[in-house]
Amino acid sequence: MLKLHLFKSLSLLFFLFAVNISFAQTAYKVADIPDPKKNGGGYVSDPDKILDEGAISSLNSTIAHFEQETNVQVAVVIVNDFDPDQEDFDFAYELFKTWGIGSKTSNNGLLLFIAKDRKKYRFITGTGIEGVLPDVKLKHIAEQQLLPAFRKNDFSTGITNTINATGEIILNPENKSELNQFFTQRDGSNALNIWWLPSIAIILAFFGVFKILNRQGKNGLYIEGFDKNNSRDTTIAKGCGVIIFIVFVSVFIFVFSGSFNIFSNIRGAHIPYILFAVLAIGLFFRYLFCISALRKAHQDDKNFFDSVLVFHKKNWWLILFSPIILFAIIIHFIKRAKTVDRFKPVMDSKNNPMTRIDRDINIEGKPFLTEGQRKEEVVLAYDYDIWESADHKEHIIKAWPAEKYSSYIECPECTFRTYKLNKQVTVKQATYSHDGQAKLINECSFCKKTEFIKWITLAMLVESSSSSSSSSGGSSSSSSSSSSWGGGSSSGGGTGGSW
Template identity: 40%
Template sequence: MYTKLNVFLSQSIAVYRMTHRIFGCMIAILLVLSIPGYAFQKTPYQSVNDVPNPKDSGTGYVSNPDGLIDPTELDSLNNLLAELNRRTGIETAVVIISDFTKNDDDFTFSTALFRHWGIGKGGSNNGLLLLIATERRQYRFVTGYGLEGLLPDITLSTIGDRILVPAFKEQAYGSGIINAVKVISGYLQQPANKKELDTLFNNQKITTSGASTKTILFAIAILSAIVAGWQLNKIKASISKAKQKLSNLYADISFWSAIVLLCCVFFLSTVGFFSGHFMDMLWSVFNFFPLVICLIIVLYLFFAHLNILSSLRMSHKDDVNYFESFGKFYRQSWWHTLLSPILLIIIFIQLVQITRLKKRIKAPLDNNGMPMRRCDRDAEEVNQYLSSGQLKEEDTGSLIYDIWTTEHAEEIKLISNPGYHYADFEVCPACGFRTYTQPIEITIERATYAHGGRAKRVNLCRNCDHEHFIEFIMLDKLVRTNNSSSSGGGSSSSGSGSSSNSSSSSWGGGSTGGGGAGGRW
């Protein structure tokens, strides 16, 4: 009895310990998942000295140290501010950070930052600062002394309420700031600067909705891409599988392009997790996910079409048969261009070649004045009509031969046409075929890290191996290079590597009396 009781108690204790460990692991996992939002959250900027100055790094007018604006919108914003500076002479700085010290309010911190950087020209004090603190959900415009009359507080307050607040509520920080800058730029460039601000709002295209429409269009694009892929696979299956190494290369490129894009998303998410900006980067990835998928669709269809065309080319030695297959293929898949517009480049190139082919295959007349028949290179064995030199010309792509015969092959005509590599070859002085290369370099002795090498420049016939020596060339010895040069810095204050938007290396030394307006969302 006691033995059974002891066994029961031992088993109960073991179950309790195991349950306790499982719950402990679950709690630990939950704590780890909560780290990005709390433990790794970026420390608020304690003073204006801690806020990165974009002029110090030469990256424009925007300080974006927390990566709250994506690079594309960042470049657009820098371009707008550079254009505003060029047209009006007004220096505008935009600072978007997560938070700053709790000891200051938005007015005190932004005014101190304006004076610390010296935004605007020293004599005219025509600077403008827009500070956004996303964790506080606050923004603040600060104007220099010279702008207080041109940009009254009520004007800036209206711009903030009608443009910034709706966009910021949707976390569309980049588009909200860009739209606000466009309105301010237009307002400042009015001849008398007295028109009503509503005129600019009516002309300004501000997009704050339409998410449902975008979602529907995105879903249609995904379904269409699936149907297009199914159709391409069906077409590919009907093509001869002989000699498809090149088509497999295009298929690999299509596949790996998608893999690389997905790896980039994973890498950014990992960096965001360990840098404390996981949620911000996750939101950015979510916003740009449709764009990434659309880019994958565009690349996939482009290389998939190259895959099909290369298979058709490998299956048809005869150009006429190839272009007939090309026409049939695009009569079936023309609608793929709606999903991948770059396919129009392929179509245009092929149409140009078809136009040239039509001129090329005009039938000559035999001795009796009757049109001759063109030999089908796919259906007939025509190598017997060509010499080894002519076959080599076709192999090198310098010339393409059309073979014309009468009904019973009593009369044969060979008509040569420029090939894809016609300009790369000349007529060989030895054998007379167009297989004589332009000057090429042939290495005699390879260069190493210890000593240089030697090469010769020659013309070489690919048919008869006739060689014409031009000169010897000395090759410099190899030099070990250090690839640790700066790449722009991952902690750039504006988040962009472009410096062309910055008109100078520092602000103009302007000051402010605290004019401007602020708000929250």
């Protein structure tokens, strides 16, 4: 009998313990509170499902209206319990700072935090909203709207009435005007400081850089390589400017119109960085144009490398505005280092140093180079250095592989390295209605020896569907709510209490 009584007592204790465990509530830490902005884009966090869905939906709509009208951000958090080692003020204040409720520049955020089991509520206000919602006014709202409903365990009604009462104050024409003015002043002045002034400074700085390069060109540093009558040179020069303009304008439009998801997180503060990157790329192409002009100005490789070295010494500071230029400078340095042995004086039969013929003066290399050798230079298969003795009686010609050396082989007929393999020659252009045709041949650029290999069918052109797909993809990017808070902060203003 005693054993049976003991068994019943233990069973009852076990049952009560199990019931207690099953009904135990989660004590949330700040990091555990779900951020509604990251879970659907709302303003209410209710992880313990204390409020009904209708109330949450209504609160989200009401608070969204507040933000649309006044730029004020309001967050509502209700849980059963929170970290037992923290007081309600400390917990709510830390949560406010962690989420960054309100605008970063105007700090116009408001948090209503409720702990059901502890019967605690707490308002935390951002510094920019304390004048409109002082502690005394929030305390009065809580006593009139929040606490009576909470004492009846009607949390949905209490929170809804409290938010509505708060909204009446926020949306009051006088207060609304004050909030908007404060937001505009803070955001406007900061926007000017954050991106307008730096952007203007960046534009002026790069304008000065381009001006300096243009002046150097006019002074003869590299302008002799630019042919104004050459449509290709003119197109490249104008194209660089057009590309820079189009890219910057496109980014500007996408940022402020929200046309693509990729730009959804870009803000005005990012504009100086984007502008610098675009102009830095533009400057890099301008640099390449200068080097290209020097290349065209000098048939002689040594003169070209020397002129590039002078250009780099004079304009090393360009890497401060476009760091990628540094890589191009390093590449040119490596190429120059490889030519050290090439330009060492050659000795004649009397062991006297010979003079290298300046190919900028004697471009055709006459009378030393044959027409075939000159053709090898034209197709960039070989570069020829011509060395002449002091008495002009001895001449030595040295061949050096040029940029397209590997693209040619020796012609079986004329023996010059001007024979290009597998050259495709279009006979009939492909269109949207029929295929095209081309022939694959081996051809010598000098003696014109041609060897037919085979015919090739060129595939019929197909209209691209990228425009339709991009338009359909872009339509899904619109969103009416922000995916994050504004980065606001609080000095600890607000009020709280219990019921």
